[in-house]
Amino acid sequence: MKIINITKVALLAVASxxxxxxxxxxxxxxxxxxxxxxxxxxTDFQARIATLASGKADLIGQPIYILNKPGxxxxxxWNWFASEASQDGYMLGxxxxxxxxxxxxxxxxxxxxxxLEPIGNWGADPAVLIVGKDSPFNTVGExxxxxxxxxxxxxxxxxxxxxxxxxxxLQFAKASGANLTYIPASGxxxxxxxxxxxxxxxxxxxxxxxxxxxxxxxxxxxxxLTRHDYLPDVPTLMESGxxxxxxxxxxxxxxxxxGTPQDVVDYLASKVPAMFNEKKTQGKxxxxxxxxxxxxxxxxxxxxxxxxxxxxxxxxxxx
Amino acid sequence: MEFLNYFxxxxxxxxxxxxxxxxxxxxxxxxxxxxxxxxxxxxxxPFTFHMKPxxxxxxxxxxxxxxxAGGAISAILVNVPGAPxxxxxxLDGHKMAQNGKAKNALHYCFISSFVGGVFGVFILIFxxxxxxxxxxxxxxxxxxxxxxxxxxxxxxxxSKSVIKGLLSGLFGLMLATIGEHPTNAVExxxxxxxxxxxxxxxxxxxxxxxxxxxxxxLENFYAKKNQVFSATGDATLIESxxxxxxxxxxxxxxxxxxxxxxxxxxxxxxxxxxxxxxxxxxxxxxxxxxxxxxxxxIIAAESAxxxxxxxxxxxxxxxxxxxxxxxxxxxxxxxxxxxxPGHDIFTKNPEVIWTFIDSLIIAQILMLVIGxxxxxHSKWIMKVPDNYMAVGILLLAVFGTYSIQNNYSDVLIxxxxxxxxxxxxxxxxxxxxxxxxLILGTMTEEKFLLGNLIGNAKGSSFQHFTSGTINIVLISxxxxxxxxxxxxxxxxxxx
Numbered sequence: 001m002k003i004i005n006i007t008k009v010a011l012l013a014v015a016s017x018x019x020x021x022x023x024x025x026x027x028x029x030x031x032x033x034x035x036x037x038x039x040x041x042x043t044d045f046q047a048r049i050a051t052l053a054s055g056k057a058d059l060i061g062q063p064i065y066i067l068n069k070p071g072x073x074x075x076x077x078w079n080w081f082a083s084e085a086s087q088d089g090y091m092l093g094x095x096x097x098x099x100x101x102x103x104x105x106x107x108x109x110x111x112x113x114x115x116l117e118p119i120g121n122w123g124a125d126p127a128v129l130i131v132g133k134d135s136p137f138n139t140v141g142e143x144x145x146x147x148x149x150x151x152x153x154x155x156x157x158x159x160x161x162x163x164x165x166x167x168x169x170l171q172f173a174k175a176s177g178a179n180l181t182y183i184p185a186s187g188x189x190x191x192x193x194x195x196x197x198x199x200x201x202x203x204x205x206x207x208x209x210x211x212x213x214x215x216x217x218x219x220x221x222x223x224x225l226t227r228h229d230y231l232p233d234v235p236t237l238m239e240s241g242x243x244x245x246x247x248x249x250x251x252x253x254x255x256x257x258x259g260t261p262q263d264v265v266d267y268l269a270s271k272v273p274a275m276f277n278e279k280k281t282q283g284k285x286x287x288x289x290x291x292x293x294x295x296x297x298x299x300x301x302x303x304x305x306x307x308x309x310x311x312x313x314x315x316x317x318x319x
Numbered sequence: 320m321e322f323l324n325y326f327x328x329x330x331x332x333x334x335x336x337x338x339x340x341x342x343x344x345x346x347x348x349x350x351x352x353x354x355x356x357x358x359x360x361x362x363x364x365p366f367t368f369h370m371k372p373x374x375x376x377x378x379x380x381x382x383x384x385x386x387x388a389g390g391a392i393s394a395i396l397v398n399v400p401g402a403p404x405x406x407x408x409x410l411d412g413h414k415m416a417q418n419g420k421a422k423n424a425l426h427y428c429f430i431s432s433f434v435g436g437v438f439g440v441f442i443l444i445f446x447x448x449x450x451x452x453x454x455x456x457x458x459x460x461x462x463x464x465x466x467x468x469x470x471x472x473x474x475x476x477x478s479k480s481v482i483k484g485l486l487s488g489l490f491g492l493m494l495a496t497i498g499e500h501p502t503n504a505v506e507x508x509x510x511x512x513x514x515x516x517x518x519x520x521x522x523x524x525x526x527x528x529x530x531x532x533x534x535x536x537l538e539n540f541y542a543k544k545n546q547v548f549s550a551t552g553d554a555t556l557i558e559s560x561x562x563x564x565x566x567x568x569x570x571x572x573x574x575x576x577x578x579x580x581x582x583x584x585x586x587x588x589x590x591x592x593x594x595x596x597x598x599x600x601x602x603x604x605x606x607x608x609x610x611x612x613x614x615x616x617i618i619a620a621e622s623a624x625x626x627x628x629x630x631x632x633x634x635x636x637x638x639x640x641x642x643x644x645x646x647x648x649x650x651x652x653x654x655x656x657x658x659x660p661g662h663d664i665f666t667k668n669p670e671v672i673w674t675f676i677d678s679l680i681i682a683q684i685l686m687l688v689i690g691x692x693x694x695x696h697s698k699w700i701m702k703v704p705d706n707y708m709a710v711g712i713l714l715l716a717v718f719g720t721y722s723i724q725n726n727y728s729d730v731l732i733x734x735x736x737x738x739x740x741x742x743x744x745x746x747x748x749x750x751x752x753x754x755x756x757l758i759l760g761t762m763t764e765e766k767f768l769l770g771n772l773i774g775n776a777k778g779s780s781f782q783h784f785t786s787g788t789i790n791i792v793l794i795s796x797x798x799x800x801x802x803x804x805x806x807x808x809x810x811x812x813x814x
Contacts, residue, residue: 038724039361040651048365049655066365069725071516072499072506076726079515107506155776161504181776184502186765189647193584193640199458199773212659213639287657 026089026264027062033254034085034093036077036100038070042125042188042206046252046290047094050122053278060271067091073160075103082111087257089264092119097251101307102162105315113304114258117265120272121253121295121303123285126224126246127158127168127204128234130195130217135202140221140240143202144176151179157195157203159188162315165204168223168248170314172204175243206250207231208289223248230291247310251293253300269297321665322444325673329681334377338678341381342685346693348382349389352525352712353719355402356386357645364652372656372668376675379652381682383645387624388432388686392693395424395617396700397712399529403520403589403758404627406751407596407620409528410476414612415552421697422552426559427614428621429690431570434563435622436683438574439581439629444676447633451662454582454634454642459770460784462585464793466763469590471800472597473755479747481808487748491756492763494518494736501765502772513728520589522720522729523736523757527750529716530737535744536709551698556691562614569599569615573622580623581630584640589758593751595623601803629679636660636672 033051037043044066051064069077078100081093095118104112129140137143147154156172158165161184173180183200185191188209195203196216210219211230221237222228224246237244254272256265275281276294285292295303328334348354354362363382367375390401395412408428415424442450457465473488474481497508498517509515554562563570573595580591599619600609609616631642632649639660641647653660658668665672703711720733740750774783784790 038648040364040648042651042654045364045651045655048368052368067725071724071726073504076516076724079512106504153776153778155773161502181772183769183772184504185769186501189639189641189650190585193455193638194458196638196640197455197458209639213661215661215663216638288654289657289659 026267027060029090030063030065031060031089032065032067032091034067034069034077034081034091036069036071036074036081036094036096039066039068042208042290043094043096043252044068045288046123046285049281049284049288049290050252050276051254052284053275053281056275056278059275059278060268064092073103073162074099075107075109078103079110082109082115082257085257087259087261089256089260089268092254092256092268095251095253095255096164097304098167098248098307098311099163099250101304102167102311102315105308105312106162113308116255117258117260118297118300118304119254119256119265119268120276120297121251121293121300122276123250123252123290124293125164125250125252125291126207126222126228127164127248127250128207128210128222128231129156129168129172129202129220129237130192130205130210131202131220132195132198133216133218134198135218137202137220138218140237140242143220144178144242146201147176147178147180152181154178154202155181155183155200157183157185157191157200158205159191160184160186164206164248164250165191167311167314168204168244171223171244171248172237172242174314175237204248208291212289228291230289247307247314251295251300251303253295265297272297321669322673322677325670326677328373328670328674329377329678334374334678335681337374337378338381338681338685339689341378342385342682343689345382345385346389346392346686346689349386349401350392351719352393352399352401352529352715353521353722354386355390355521356383356404357402357648358521358723359386360645360652361648364648364655367652368655372658373671373674375652375656376658376671377678379649380675380679381685383649384436384625384628384679384682385686385689387628388429388436388621388690391428391432391617391621392425392697395428396421396697397708398532399712399716400524403524403754404592404624405620406524406754407592408617408624410596410610410620410751411613411616414610415614415617416697416701418612420552420554420612421701422694423554423559423614424552424612424617425694425697426554426556426691427563427617429687429694430560430563431573431618431622432625432690433683433687434570435574435577435624435626436628436686437680438622439578439626440676440679440683441629442578442626443629443632443679447637447665450582450630450633451637454584454640455638456789457583459766459773460787461789461793462583463763463766463770463784464790464797465583466759466766468793468797468800469594469755469759470763471797471804472594473752473759475804475808476593476597476749476751476755479749483746483748484752487743487750488752488756491523491753491758492760494523494753494757495760495764501761502768513731515728516724516726518732518736518757519723519729520754520758520761521723522733524754525716525720526733526736527740527753529712530734531741531744531750533709533713533716534738534741536705536712540705540709551701563618566615566618568602569619570622572599572602573619574626577623577626578630581627581642582633584634584642585762589644590755591627592620592624593755595619601807625683636664637662 390405394400394409398413474484634640774780
């Protein structure tokens with residue numbers, strides 16, 4: 001009996017030793033992606049499309065599944081990801097910039113850009129300034145002139161507090177000096193409804209969703225550095241004379257928690273942009289009106305830290 | 320009559336297979352707590368990824384239709400509504416099951432679901448343009464008054480006394496305030512990190528209904544009061560059809576109220592059943608029998624929650640504004656297939672959209688046939704001994720709760736609320752007003768705060784809330800509802 005036990009222990013020991021350098025074989029099982037929003041939403045379905053090709057041998061080589069952890073505007077999921085997700089490269093997370101950075105500045109969260117490592121970026125959806133189709137305003141200038149004559153009366157809806165639309169609003173109000181009222185709806189769909197129904201005077205909303213609803217809206221300007229392919233005739237806010245940059249653009253991509261082995265991070269960083277750029281994936285992004293912008297790990301690292309610095313300053317008075 | 324041209328797209332072997340599979344699975348999933356229509360459709364969307372758009376939508380539509388009806392099965396047999404839409408069904412449905420008439424109750428449920436469902440789809444087919452315009456008129460203030468109207472019926476629902484009803488409703492409203500403040504995102508009443516995301520409606524539903532049932536069953540088991548229902552009803556199909564169609568008043572109140580609530584954007588769908596239940600009770604000649612196993616109550620509630628399905632797609636398809644939480648998830652399903660909602664959707668994608676709508680009618684028929692077939696086997700569930708039943712419900716409750724947001728905290732919340740409710744029910748409190756408070760509390764607070772912000776920007780918040788035809792109509796309905804409630808409770812006291 002004893003001999004058998006010793007053999008068992010020895011075998012176990014050998015087996016566990018064999019498991020140690022397992023990172024060399026990474027990945028050897030399917031990989032999860034935590035999405036901090038519910039299934040069916042834009043982040044969820046874009047994450048599913050963007051990771052569609054992961055099973056291909058020359059890409060990641062393992063299928064990717066989605067784990068939804070919605071709640072508290074995304075904080076529930078991101079808190080879990082930074083504090084409890086496994087650090088072996090088998091659980092990635094989807095980030096939304098500027099939302100998650102803004103929330104980590106304003107709230108007491110368990111995550112911040114220092115305990116997360118970006119892998120790559122798949123999409124960028126700028127905010128656009130919209131009014132209803134029957135609105136008397138046709139340009140940003142006309143809207144601002146009205147705001148100047150009626151301080152506080154211009155209501156602008158957005159998807160909630162501390163999301164891209166809210167950042168765009170704060171920048172717009174600051175740069176124009178106008179007295180505007182922000183209406184934080186419960187999500188982008190409801191914010192868009194408010195503009196279509198004429199409940200609010202204007203709104204900041206996703207370029208993708210607004211472009212789809214173009215027949216019910218007038219799109220006055222894009223909060224980005226350049227005009228967008230989907231809306232070549234719509235000027236940027238800067239062209240319209242309001243100094244607003246691309247800080248509110250909703251970037252979506254993948255990250256891992258800090259503590260993930262460097263070789264796993266490097267492996268993912270080398271494969272993920274190619275996965276996002278895969279032909280069928282790009283076709284599906286286009287047919288679903290999801291604006292794609294593929295960025296490498298290094299580009300995302302610098303984008304994150306730029307946003308962190310800028311948002312800390314912008315949100316300083318709002319805590 | 321353009322919709323008639325696309326039926327042949329539905330009648331392909333592949334699509335019929337999808338419809339039968341989707342409907343059957345939908346009824347079963349709907350009956351499991353936690354897998355509400357919203358959840359089931361959301362989980363199914365990734366599976367439709369690689370399908371053609373119309374095939375994917377057919378499957379999602381069948382799932383939506385069937386889960387709404389399936390939630391009534393568990394409401395009737397074990398007093399655990401599968402989704403918020405089936406709360407009203409549990410009130411009389413489970414009483415009927417306890418009276419040995421489970422099969423009858425299920426028959427009424429599926430027949431009236433079918434009638435309401437088909438009514439709703441026809442509303443969608445013939446009245447989309449005018450109703451889409453109407454649904455845009457429901458803004459924050461209107462939605463606030465809709466929520467208040469719902470709150471006015473809380474007190475008189477299923478409680479031993481008005482005071483207890485009000486107290487339970489208040490408890491539900493308080494639960495709704497836990498978590499993030501709707502407009503300034505500050506956390507409130509978050510004493511532990513488990514409460515960070517607040518109390519999810521379906522978590523509350525499972526906790527408040529399923530857990531007390533588990534404790535009750537175990538209590539019966541240890542007290543050797545094992546209730547085995549030998550009788551499960553003797554209704555023949557013809558008798559059941561005759562009965563449902565003889566209750567035309569309940570059937571039409573349910574179908575019409577369900578359709579109206581369907582086109583109202585947002586959380587409406589979840590309260591269709593309960594509002595129809597309350598209205599049909601007010602005009603019924605069998606009023607005294609409500610809550611004791613009245614078929615009319617089941618008919619009103621179930622025709623309402625299924626008639627809500629079709630109209631909830633009206634603002635979704637034309638304005639990309641969902642008429643119910645499930646329709647909101649369906650929006651993602653449309654976008655994934657490159658179908659973009661808009662006024663031109665019927666001209667731009669007629670093939671896909673009409674095929675989808677036609678398939679909804681077929682799904683209603685399949686739901687009826689499969690539902691009636693399953694009703695014959697309800698005796699298997701009714702005969703399960705209490706101890707096994709308790710364990711079964713417990714497992715499903717934990718599994719269902721966790722799967723909603725993949726969150727362990729939700730399971731703890733479910734257990735806590737459920738145990739509180741168990742003791743509460745001993746003291747004569749009912750879970751119905753609590754859940755209703757939870758659903759309506761979120762809606763009331765959010766719509767009030769948004770309407771208030773917009774009203775202040777316009778000059779006067781008070782005027783903003785009290786002007787406009789729909790607001791005035793809704794305020795009058797609220798007043799009428801309260802006056803009627805006081806009047807009828809006085810009257811019943813005198814008797």
